[in-house]
Amino acid sequence: GAGVSQSPSNKVTEKGKDVELRCDPISGHTALYWYRQSLGQGLEFLIYFQGNSAPDKSGLPSDRFSAERTGGSVSTLTIQRTQQEDSAVYLCASSNRGSGTQYFGPGTRLLVL
Amino acid sequence: GQQLNQSPQSMFIQEGEDVSMNCTSSSIFNTWLWYKQDPGEGPVLLIALYKAGELTSNGRLTAQFGITRKDSFLNISASIPSDVGIYFCAGPMNRDDKIIFGKGTRLHILP
Numbered sequence: 001g002a003g004v005s006q007s008p009s010n011k012v013t014e015k016g017k018d019v020e021l022r023c024d025p026i027s028g029h030t031a032l033y034w035y036r037q038s039l040g041q042g043l044e045f046l047i048y049f050q051g052n053s054a055p056d057k058s059g060l061p062s063d064r065f066s067a068e069r070t071g072g073s074v075s076t077l078t079i080q081r082t083q084q085e086d087s088a089v090y091l092c093a094s095s096n097r098g099s100g101t102q103y104f105g106p107g108t109r110l111l112v113l
Numbered sequence: 114g115q116q117l118n119q120s121p122q123s124m125f126i127q128e129g130e131d132v133s134m135n136c137t138s139s140s141i142f143n144t145w146l147w148y149k150q151d152p153g154e155g156p157v158l159l160i161a162l163y164k165a166g167e168l169t170s171n172g173r174l175t176a177q178f179g180i181t182r183k184d185s186f187l188n189i190s191a192s193i194p195s196d197v198g199i200y201f202c203a204g205p206m207n208r209d210d211k212i213i214f215g216k217g218t219r220l221h222i223l224p
Contacts, residue, residue, distance in 0.1 A: 004155075033212070042216035043156070043201065056211055091155050095212070101146060102203075102212055104155030 004105035021077045025094030035091045119215035132189040134218040136202030145185040146203040
């Protein structure tokens with residue numbers, strides 16, 4: 001498709017389990033962002049990839065969170081040993097270098113029981 | 114880190130009213146972006162502003178890039194029920210910088 005896609009759309013897991021969330025950005029976009037959004041709240045920045053530069057991981061809340069971007073395209077956000085407070089919508093966005101605008105995916109709704 | 118301050122945090126209005134919200138920063142921005150997020154969806158770009166003083170419209174929406182480069186305004190005229198949602202301002206300080214977001218203005222329309 002032409003837009004940013006994310007999978008799964010919903011994920012229910014048990015506390016302590018690991019989860020992987022996937023983002024497929026718009027083809028050719030060099031920048032990719034992950035955000036977390038709790039119900040009714042704003043966007044919490046997690047991590048930013050720009051081309052071949054080292055990612056900006058300054059928003060990751062703990063060392064249980066990690067992300068990688070393979071081949072400058074698809075990205076995976078991994079949460080290890082999930083906690084109930086990790087429950088949120090995880091949004092991915094991509095943009096083209098220099099455009100200054102982002103396109104968001106529909107998000108993955110994570111529920112940790 | 115850099116912050117964008119949005120106000121008001123929430124608005125409760127009657128259908129048909131005009132709406133005004135703003136975003137300020139202590140730092141200069143070279144691009145201002147306004148996004149809208151519908152419930153259960155990802156944010157969607159409404160308007161992008163690239164020049165100080167620029168005034169841009171998109172239907173009933175009008176946004177302005179402040180002359181000081183430290184603020185931006187979004188106005189919605191004659192609000193309708195589908196305007197409900199969260200409005201975010203955002204921007205990179207420079208064109209290739211990471212985009213940062215304000216905390217959003219939540220628009221509610223009273224029945």
